[in-house]
Amino acid sequence: MPHKTNQVRIIAGQWRGRKIHFPALPGLRPTPDSVKETLFNWLAPYIKGKSCLDCFAGSGALGFEALSRGAEHVVMIDRQVSIIKQLKQTATQLQAEKVDIIQGAAPYCLKYHATQPFDIVFLDPPFNQQIIENCVHWLENNNHLNKNAYIYMEAESLKGKLDLHNGWQMLYNKKSGRVCYYLFQRI
DSSP states (O other): OOTSSEEOOOOOOTTTTTTEEEOTTTTTOOOOHHHHHHHHHTTTTTTTOEEEEEEOOOOOOHHHHHTTTTSSSEEESSSSSHHHHHHEEEHHHHHHOOOOEEEOOOOOOTHHHOSSSSSEEEEOOOOOOOOOOHHHHHHHHHTTTEEEEEEEEEEEOOOOOOOOOTTEEEEEEEEETTTEEEEEEEO
């Protein structure tokens, strides 16, 4: 079910209170404000000046929130043409200059676009598609993560134990309604 108003707000930073609009598409579910607030409280000591990747950008809520809070650069990826169009429109409205918006299959399209590894990665794919683990392995095996990168994952649940690379540590995990979310760090 699409979000009732097809908009979310930026919680803090230079664009605090600004609305982000997004198309009404099946399966598009922006990260709830309470979850977003918790996530960015976790990331607050680390986000300024960092490069971020929003693999399944959707509404753009995570990527624009990161920029608003001082991230140096954000790459947003999504497959849907209508989403890409809206993300570009939002970037123009916010005068966001430090964002690249890419249409393609996340994260695999990075082999054509990424020039350096990321400090923070947001993995919030459509639910019930079991693709987080593949994304994690692809990002790790293709050198898209900085040495001490933070990786945020949001899912309906991570059933069983995730097969992560050695040297990954879960820092936080919470559940809100049917959303389970996690923050990992490479160490």
